[in-house]
Amino acid sequence: MSSSGPVCGSAAASVDAVRGLQISIESLFVSIRHKKHFLYIHNDRNKRRQKITQKIAKEKKRLLEEIVSVQPKA
Secondary structure: OOOOOOOOHHHHHHHHHHHHHHHHHHHHHHHHHHHHHHOOOOOOOHHHHHHHHHHHHHHHHHHHHHHHHHOOOO
8 A cells, every 4th residue: 555655845846836837827817818808898999909909919928838838748
């Protein structure tokens, strides 16, 4: 039978890193969804919508970079 001893330090650090990435990805996803939802509701000026659209594009790029960094290399 296996013992239920303490988890190795590097394994615990790895779990913490994965959890941190998961939180980061989730927060970016929610932020993008929120901005897109309110893009036309709260902004009647095209100039303001353009700035928000640019922020959404930057956040999407960061989200994709984080997803790629999490995926295992084949």
